[in-house]
Amino acid sequence: MRRARREVDVPALVEQARAGAPRAVARLITLVENADPALRDVMAALAPHTGRARIIGLTGSPGVGKSTTTTMLVTALRAQGKRVGVLAVDPSSPFSGGALLGDRIRMVDHALDPEVYIRSMASRGHLGGVSWATPQALRVLDAAGCDVVVIETVGVGQSEVEIAGLADTTVVLLAPGMGDGVQAAKAGILEVGDVFVVNKADRDGADATVREIRHMISLGDRTEPGLWRPPVVKTIADRGEGVEELLEALDKHLGHLEEHDELRARRERRAAREVEAIVLAELRSRMGDLSAGASLPDVAAQVAAGALDPYAAAERVLADLT
């Protein structure tokens, strides 16, 4: 159920969000979720105030303890006086608002802290999905003065690769057993992890999992001199154990990025993807816009009938678009 669209007072909202008003921040992210036309003005007003937040991606299979690890991280960052944003992205849910995630309930420790913004986003089917909405939501939290934003996402399908593309540092979470090493290799998360965490380290097999991950990392191309070699950290998130080691690993990685001018490069890649997603969403809409005489529906019927092949059809659509 979507409420009727209200008139958006962009300058007022942006001012309140920049001052850190949680309701204004929440409202702006809702505009992102709804692909509201006011976003153009919002993003123009926010742009000069962005680029300060550090973005940490956190991904892992269901059940490894992503939510407790995020909570542990947020607690530690709050103890350092940092303002923190959490975006829980559920790429598998088609429901706007992410109500089924229940992250707002799970992160009850921080729900009343005005320096912590927690938001679930369900972005499937939403224009470009994760790649469209998430960077813009990040932008809102960044402009709202968050020192750190944690993007938490379940590591399935291609979502964790998209999330890794948004983050300065990507943390891959594993738990002992469950053949996680093989899973990691399969899902390609070995390639995206900057820091690996073996959570639930009090369980049997934790050291074996650490060894397995270290071994798989050593098989990669990462061991060349000057390249970052991802550390493997053990944690017991629900007791807060290992958080100092995790923070240290995160800081080391940030230092590495800065030292090699890689932070700027990553952020430019992120911006390129963000702009690309907006461009593609616009082009997609032009292609399918029947009222504007777009050619896609017409050629699609011919392709379905076997009268035209898909490349020839694509050429016609391109000629119309460009």
Place this chain on the structure above:
Amino acid sequence: MRRARREVDVPALVEQARAGAPRAVARLITLVENADPALRDVMAALAPHTGRARIIGLTGSPGVGKSTTTTMLVTALRAQGKRVGVLAVDPSSPFSGGALLGDRIRMVDHALDPEVYIRSMASRGHLGGVSWATPQALRVLDAAGCDVVVIETVGVGQSEVEIAGLADTTVVLLAPGMGDGVQAAKAGILEVGDVFVVNKADRDGADATVREIRHMISLGDRTEPGLWRPPVVKTIADRGEGVEELLEALDKHLGHLEEHDELRARRERRAAREVEAIVLAELRSRMGDLSAGASLPDVAAQVAAGALDPYAAAERVLADLT
């Protein structure tokens, strides 16, 4: 390891594939996986011979028995004398060729049957991913004379929705227990399922799962007169039990689609997505093509620096493209 690109004799390959030569079919699908430039000619040659195959999508969580169910279906369709294609799409794997899937081994029952084409595809990171490669692979199997093509994919993330968009009929597979009902609702697969199968029906809780799914279907909008109400079928795939009921449900759904002119509509939507994916891949390549003076990398640097907002940047890129 990729072999050196060989010269492609398109007319010969197409002729052999149309005659049903398994090697030619495999070779054409490899061209799709590699986004080979020869595809343009291949698809032009195949187009007049497509549109005959019936496409069945089969999706479900890991462990519900997708592979055994596919095998059961293939056995039954072969008994009817049908030529069958199986595309096992793994959207989470970045490896071309899908070697890790092992479907070629799993489906050993049919591996030597010349009327059955089995192919694993790993399409992540491949231009538009599943949406780019899968329809073109389907097109190859269709032109090769397959009466039925089963697309099997693990139901995670957005992949099952993409697969549902390709299929005439989408089968959602569940197993007793595991809170599958809730999982189904979360992943949005209730909306995409045309036929539901509760596999492993000899296990405890099978009837409860059937009731739960029926209940959730009844909560949807599907009960209006004239709309298709998805049936729920029980199977024990590794014993072949329930396959007649499943085939009957599939045939009923096909009849329903034909009766309501929905088969043509679905196939036109599928063609539209296929063409769109080709167009978007081309536009994406033009946007990022540095050698052609594309504007994306340039504006991305300005966006990362906070000097330009993403919408203004997108407008510049669009102006350059169109």
